[in-house]
Amino acid sequence: MLLIWLLLLSVFTYFVVKRSVANITRTPTWLLWLVMMLPAFTLAGWMVVRGRDEPAPAGLLLILFVVCPLLYWFLIQWGRIPLPKTAAPQEDAAATSSPALPNAPKAALRPIDKEEETALQHCFPWTVYYLQNIEYRPQAMICRGQLRTSPTVAYETVSENIQEQFGNRFLVVFQEGGQGKPFFALVPNPQAQSEPAASNKTLARPGIALALLLTTLFTTTWVGTYIAGVTDDQLRDTPQLLSQGLAYAISLLFILGCHEMGHYLVARRHRIKVTLPYFIPVPFFLGTFGAFIQMRSPVPNRRALFDVGIAGPLSGLIVTLPLLLWGLAHSELVPLAEEASLLNFEAMDPRASVLLALLSKLALGGALTAENAVHLHPVAVSGCLGLVVTALNLMPVGQLDGGHLVHAMYGQRMGAIIGQITRILVLFLVAVHPELLLWAILLFFIPAVDEPALNDVSELDNRRDVLGLATLALLVMIVLPLPPLLNQLLF
Numbered sequence: 001m002l003l004i005w006l007l008l009l010s011v012f013t014y015f016v017v018k019r020s021v022a023n024i025t026r027t028p029t030w031l032l033w034l035v036m037m038l039p040a041f042t043l044a045g046w047m048v049v050r051g052r053d054e055p056a057p058a059g060l061l062l063i064l065f066v067v068c069p070l071l072y073w074f075l076i077q078w079g080r081i082p083l084p085k086t087a088a089p090q091e092d093a094a095a096t097s098s099p100a101l102p103n104a105p106k107a108a109l110r111p112i113d114k115e116e117e118t119a120l121q122h123c124f125p126w127t128v129y130y131l132q133n134i135e136y137r138p139q140a141m142i143c144r145g146q147l148r149t150s151p152t153v154a155y156e157t158v159s160e161n162i163q164e165q166f167g168n169r170f171l172v173v174f175q176e177g178g179q180g181k182p183f184f185a186l187v188p189n190p191q192a193q194s195e196p197a198a199s200n201k202t203l204a205r206p207g208i209a210l211a212l213l214l215t216t217l218f219t220t221t222w223v224g225t226y227i228a229g230v231t232d233d234q235l236r237d238t239p240q241l242l243s244q245g246l247a248y249a250i251s252l253l254f255i256l257g258c259h260e261m262g263h264y265l266v267a268r269r270h271r272i273k274v275t276l277p278y279f280i281p282v283p284f285f286l287g288t289f290g291a292f293i294q295m296r297s298p299v300p301n302r303r304a305l306f307d308v309g310i311a312g313p314l315s316g317l318i319v320t321l322p323l324l325l326w327g328l329a330h331s332e333l334v335p336l337a338e339e340a341s342l343l344n345f346e347a348m349d350p351r352a353s354v355l356l357a358l359l360s361k362l363a364l365g366g367a368l369t370a371e372n373a374v375h376l377h378p379v380a381v382s383g384c385l386g387l388v389v390t391a392l393n394l395m396p397v398g399q400l401d402g403g404h405l406v407h408a409m410y411g412q413r414m415g416a417i418i419g420q421i422t423r424i425l426v427l428f429l430v431a432v433h434p435e436l437l438l439w440a441i442l443l444f445f446i447p448a449v450d451e452p453a454l455n456d457v458s459e460l461d462n463r464r465d466v467l468g469l470a471t472l473a474l475l476v477m478i479v480l481p482l483p484p485l486l487n488q489l490l491f
Contacts, residue, residue: 013037027079035072036445039064069444123161129154143184151457158184171298174455176411182457209276216279217249220287224248227378248378251323255316255386260291262315263308270304273297301455302408306464309404310471313390324383328363332375340373343435345381347373351487355477361490370491391478392439396422398446407450409460409468419448432481
């Protein structure tokens with residue numbers, strides 16, 4: 001079982017490394033993967049040699065979880081691919097590397113001729129965006145000038161003019177530049193070279209999505225039988241007891257499915273090409289590593305980025321809350337022990353989370369006291385995991401849902417700064433929730449900079465800003481423990 005876990009984690013980690021940093025550094029992907037997997041390999045070897053009951057020394061853990069991330073960062077910087085010599089510092093990094101289109105083909109340094117350049121200049125009305133110069137880069141043409149109207153009007157006008165003149169040959173990107181001067185970047189459109197039928201066939205794979213769903217239903221049902229208290233001997237003698245895992249499996253898949261379908265439906269509403277939700281089955285742990293969808297076309301603007309990012313957590317939370325309340329109402333109270341924690345399903349400490357404490361008190365009433373922990377019903381386990389999934393996805397880092405939110409609300413640069421601060425705060429949070437140590441470490445391997453939208457300059461409206469702040473406040477209520485004053489009032 002340990003070998004299967006290491007194999008799956010190794011494959012997952014390799015694809016994460018290859019997708020996130022392979023395009024920005026010359027350091028071999030296998031070396032970065034090895035450094036990232038070194039803590040897992042070392043701890044697995046320790047358990048094989050010393051056994052599961054003997055904990056690893058604190059010094060070894062410190063070396064693994066501090067030195068390895070620093071070494072990983074050093075190797076990336078050591079082999080980082082430099083920008084072209086003609087590139088301006090900092091403000092053009094996003095346009096030059098084209099993070100919204102990592103698979104964009106490298107264009108010639110001058111992809112248009114003189115006549116087309118004249119036509120391009122006419123695409124920028126001086127009353128909308130006064131074009132001053134055009135810079136040719138290996139992967140983009142940078143058009144600089146003075147913004148004369150609102151960013152939304154400027155982007156719509158210029159992109160429509162370029163569409164009329166060049167068709168779908170270029171993607172028009174509008175980004176924040178230095179000193180508050182936004183610039184346009186024309187990037188060769190990789191989808192212009194592909195067949196639409198082949199592209200649609202790649203996106204629509206209902207057979208694969210259904211097969212993964214059914215497989216995940218089986219693995220979560222298998223794990224759910226043990227959560228329901230069925231032993232190996234009982235399951236071997238009476239296979240029908242497998243049905244006792246369905247409550248956990250169906251409720252968990254319903255929560256995860258609603259989360260991903262929220263992303264999917266809102267992405268389709270904004271005409272973003274997106275795959276169907278794919279579940280990840282595993283025959284141990286929780287029975288699944290969750291589900292995911294992939295966006296296969298750029299996000300048009302920050303409002304669409306916000307809507308897609310927030311739709312998943314809110315959709316999942318809407319179904320999580322009633323399931324969790326029902327599950328808590330059918331759970332058992334047990335004496336509070338030292339091993340009680342947020343993710344100990346046999347002795348869950350409701351005070352480990354502000355929101356969980358409020359929901360537990362609402363469901364269990366006066367029977368829940370300060371001396372009690374909760375032995376969770378399988379549906380309550382799913383609901384508790386739904387809160388955890390919501391919190392992890394709302395972390396404002398990189399391409400997580402929370403990263404999309406802060407990027408859409410405050411811009412790409414400020415969103416990256418918030419992501420860096422969040423990483424450090426989550427490390428401090430591990431002192432309260434030790435079970436989040438692995439997630440705190442993984443956050444340092446996720447790029448802090450989110451991919452830009454095509455129109456990455458136009459800001460959100462007040463309604464979305466308020467909704468975004470409320471959602472981030474919800475994140476705080478999930479991850480922070482119950483304050484002493486509120487603890488006295490509730491318990």
